[in-house]
Amino acid sequence: MVVGDIATGTEVLVIGGGPGGYVAAIRAAQEGLDTTLVERDAYGGACLNRGCIPSKALITGSGLAHEAGNAEFMGVHADPAVDMGKMVEWKDGVVDQLTSGVEKLCKANGVNLVPGTASFVDEHTARVAHGGEGQGSESIEFEHAVVATGSRPIQIPGFDFAEDHVWSSAEALDADTVPDRIGIVGGGYIGMELATTYAKLGAEVTVVEMLDDILQPYEDDVKRIVRKRAEELGVEFHFGEGASEWSEAADGGYLLHTETEDGEESTYGVDKILVAVGRQPVTDGLDPENAGIETDDRGFIETDDRTRTAVEHIHAVGDVAGEPMLAHAASNEGIVAAEVIAGEPAALDQQAIPAAVFTDPEIGTVGLTEAEAEAEGFDPVVGEMPFNASGRAMTTGHTEGFVRLVADEETGFVLGGQIVGPEASELVAEIALAIEMGATLEDVAATVHTHPTLAEAVMEAAENARGQAIHTLNR
């Protein structure tokens, strides 16, 4: 113990107040455990402050502006002007409201909130350093701990986020003006969400991607629809190219230099460079090794299906515990961690965790693709409903995309779904529920859906898989 430290004790110490940590802390407190939550930055974590919520705010704002300006086919004429400063201010308001809500919820549930940076001293002790030099620190003795320190954007050599013109996603979500030209390094989901957003806000967007397509984990027909739409919005793609360096350009802007595997070089004129090549776990300053916690070669903390680390009374949840790095997965893990600590029979036992990409159009996926189902030994049957056959989709003016259901032919169990199209992020929830409940195609097809809605497409896809579709030709 450091001289001058104040030693306190707690049953559950939660490190990190993001969607994994604060949820774990609240549930632990609800379980009657004395719970302390240490957060060094802002409650709500990356999701609320630098990820999901701010990006969705900007996506909505930019989408609205774009839609209004492109609705002449409906007889709507408008020439919307975007006040980026105002939009960011509105976005910040949303974020503030949510983060203060998290803080209030924690307090209302009896969670002790401690601002600062926690690091492990040993298996049962952590030290919390309060903001900056001279602010003092305290030791906290804990019975159980939940590590929920999250992740941060990966920085690549030569592109320092400290430079004004080199952005991580955080800066891209805080910009109060729209750059004329933006070069995006990485065609993953963050790169693609911001590419569509900035394209709609009027920027010239260039995406450079090492691989030969965007959105690596998704199926070809899903990617194709998103890429085509992005191209319509003016996004320029360069595949097979890695960002090598930047340099200043004569016009006051910058040059983004890329290189192919064969050494072929290209240069793109940009004003800002957004590096979105993935995220890495945050464990610096945490000293997990002092507590005996093991990390894998990428720095993620290894956990079991009860979120326990190699040290049984220390759990890890959320991004720091590895894939899937999704806020909703983190929250689920947080609840499991708290309940396991409380002695409840909780476990990570989902059949599938849905994922959404807020591109234009959106992507929503859950469970197995046809190929994955086959690989798992199922005899998959697939049903599809294209949105251009959906009445509701037509009335929104967005008919790109489809709903696809994958099921087991023998039993009819729904195994997965891929949706690309309007509101895919919402629609995927129905398929997730079907999978978890062990619903069959018949169950989905025989559930009456509201008309006219996009959700009808899920029902139609189920009927299509059964060869009984009314509104599409059966496959």
Place this chain on the structure above:
Amino acid sequence: MTVEEFRLPDVGEGVAEGELVSWLVAPGDRVEEDQPVAEVETDKALVEVPSSYDGTVEELFVEEGEMVPVGDVIISFRVDEDGAEADDSGSADEGDVDETSPDAGEPESAESDDAAESEPATSSGRTFAPPSARRLARELGVDVAAVDGSGPGGRVTEADVRAHANGDAGAADAGDAESDESPAPTPADVDFDDRQSVVDARGDDGAAEPSPTIDSGSSPEPAGRDTTLATPATRKLARDLGVDIDDVPTDETRDGEAFVTDEDVRAYADALESATAESAPEPEPVDVDETAAATADATAGDTSTASASAAGGETTAGDETVPYRGVRRTIGKQMERSKFTAPHVTHHDTAEVDALVEAREELKPRAEERGVNLTYMPFVMKAIVAGLKEHPYLNSELREDDEEIVLRKEYNLGIAVATDAGLMVPVVDDVDEKGLFELAAEVRDLATRARDRSLKPAEMKGSTFTVTNFGAIGGEFATPIINYPETAIMGLGAIEERPVVRDGEVVPAPTLPLSLSIDHRVVDGAVAARFANTVMEHLEHPLLLLTR
């Protein structure tokens, strides 16, 4: 670390499948090489299957009570790399496995057994069960992957999880009870003073007591409401059970209206049913003697008969249910097959065995000198062989498919032995070629090993005729069930002094009651009687045995 699958090894010559009677480990348990992981039942032998790995149990692929073909994967282990080369044949692997090192990076392996017990692993494969059922499974310590789903396509419901948990708990209890129980009396060496008549024993069990019923047994009062709130599923359940939902009593209300749940409907339907059952009592069970005799040496026989007759197929409060598994079920199946395949006729007779008693008394000290405890069984066996030689159809086997009767030229006698686990029938081969002392020693060895379950499956195969000695426990006559596909079985009562008529006077004499069941397809009553006569002749004049 790797996951190694383990296949059901060949547990006995020619055994193609076995019933997995019970798991001795659960997922997450740490096991060492050679540690028994399961009990497998084949041809009445209970064989323990040893682990061939040091590691952690990853997954159980077979449910208790399931028949498993030899060579099927029954369990997988997470093993250290060093131990991964152990083969699948079940033989012990001599690899240099570190037995003590926990698997680094695998938190579950660091856990002790007790942690694993309350935490079934989440299924690594895909099981179709809703989250609520999964949670319940974890709560009840059930591996959801091991539950048989009753929903569409095998979907696992909460009820399925409960049923599985109850089944398992029952099995575990039965297992414990079995091992705690005082050993059952055995046919070979029981003190005659201890024996109790079958009739008395059954009387003590309370068969005469009224069967337990609900409350006073009067019909439950129908609620007779005009409106009732219930979910559609509950309404359907009521329809299915033939219950008027407005009659179902409930204390629960929603918005001021009576609200009926599934449980209410079921409770009401059950109450209705038991009220009806009481007014029209079940008929008395038929011919209990037959059942008792069939399992004469198995103590479980009495209780199962009693509970079946009392409950009449329904379980009422206070009843105890015991899983019908393992050896019990194997015996049951065998008995059922025999009884319903071979038309049984039982011939009864009594041998007057003064000379036999004398002969045994005379020979006993000599036997003891050689370390052999001479019982009557070897004499009976030799007498039976004498009978079989004269009446070869009693030592035969009917092969229906081939439309032929095989007259066996070997004289291998199965000796029924009551054990804690149930009836076992070890076989004494070539009785015709062995002396009395040799037979006495062999019978004793087999009976002992039957009781401690160390018999090999091969030692219970190949009998041509079977002897069951229910007299050691009690009773004079019974109807033994033929050890199918043999043609006949002889049951022995106790040798006791009974009144016999000699020269017009009733005098006490040691007698041996004999019950001979035959397959009437192969043997007629007259042949049976002649066979019995030959056996009796040899028992009454033991010197005749010298001619054999």
